[in-house]
Amino acid sequence: MLRRKVLKILGVAALGTGMATATFADMPAPLDNAGDVKIALVRYLSTGDFFQSYLAGVESQAEALGVDLRVFDSRQDAALQADMVDQAIALGVDGIIIQHGLTESMKDAAQRAVDAGISVVAFDVDVENDAIPQVEQSDYLLGRLALDQALADNGNAFTAGYVYVPGIAPLDRRNVAWEEVREANPGITEAAVFGTLDNPIANSIANQARSVLQANPNITVVFAPYDEFAKGVKIAVDEAGLTDDVDIYSADVSTADISAMREPGSAWVATVATNPAVVGEVSVRALALLLTGEDPGSSIVVPPTLITQDFLNEQDISNMEELGARMPQFQHADVAMADWMPLPSR
Incomplete structure (x- = not known):
């Protein structure tokens, strides 16, 4: 203890x-x-x-x-x-x-x-x-893998909302992936960019997302590359009754995120995480x-791992421990190691 x-x-x-x-x-x-x-x-x-x-x-x-x-x-x-x-x-x-x-x-x-x-x-x-x-966490890959899944699910032409706060190193690196994918896929329309780190972050994002979704009813994909961002967008999507119309792609994961992704009809369809x-x-x-x-x-x-809603449901995963058991690479990273170094007990 x-x-x-x-x-x-x-x-x-x-x-x-x-x-x-x-x-x-x-x-x-x-x-x-x-x-x-x-x-x-x-x-x-x-x-x-x-x-x-x-x-x-x-x-x-x-x-x-x-x-x-x-x-x-x-x-x-x-x-x-x-x-x-x-x-x-x-x-x-x-x-x-x-x-x-x-x-x-x-x-x-x-x-x-x-x-x-x-x-x-x-x-x-x-x-x-x-x-x-x-x-x-290889933030570029976090963003890229999530966006690759968005392309696989939605094709290369859709209208998107993007949650981004510049000046934060991991978000800036994830933004490189967003700009790269947009440039390679001119059919993607960026309808709105919004974001804040005001506490509580999820609620602050939800407030912004309500207005964005109301002003841009044609948005079908939201790239929210931080799980607190995704939580906020999901709140707004749920409140607007758009769970069948909007897909959310994110980065990072937690037990609470897993629960949110596995809710019936959840718009949060994929995340990429370490x-x-x-x-x-x-x-x-x-x-x-x-x-x-x-x-x-x-x-x-x-290195990060893609985690989809389908995978969580198929494997009946409800928490981080079960996710680690189904994804061994999620439990340990053989990085910054030495023979003399003790590891935490799990």
Whole structure:
């Protein structure tokens, strides 16, 4: 069981870990002294099942490694996220994972951490620093596989709505796939582009989608490449009685998403995802390699998987555990690994 306490500094959480099943003395320095190594996770986005699962993966891998994890949550406040990097530096952490954020606010903050001798890994944020490894889900492929399914289901001529917020690295990479598919298929009409990251994200998207669908009744496909976006669009589609007329294609997955996709007549027909808990584990493992002087590589990619509504129904999958059992590649990614590195128990 993880032991959590709340530090009295801007809502920072500290995670103290006990002994894992592996012998810490067998790991390379500095991880051979259990509890001596402190790392920080500095978050920009935290709302939604994906980010809860990602955090769970970070916590479980940190526990397996015996490191002291501090979690900083800026709740989409770019200036606060940069300030939290400085707080982590002041706390004397050995390593930092920067999770999402804006390039303009995180670039200098990440460099300050590197200048302080701290190992840094970035997940889904471009800090424009060759010294900082980038963990990603192959966001281009997340978008491309979803769009390939949309083409298979709807042909290469349809009217689409697109949910997009520029400036967020994973969404920008998924946008490359959207632009590529549109260029290759001139029969696709982009009727509306909308999007927001205002909390709660799904409800905010639903508010926008209501207006978009009312103004564009000819939309038959919505590309919503983030599951909170898809949830919001689905709310609007359901309310408008358009479940037979609109297909939603997304990225990311959770137990709640699976339930939504499997509702009778659900418009949410496909998503492409990695296991967010696995991505969290990979982020910590990449940082651990840096801390021990090993090179995890400049780009650490966790491969995604297409998940269709038909597959979920055929396999009678109702949660993430069952999805992992039917898709072994979803349970573990052999990425950022070393022989000495203990893995979380599942």
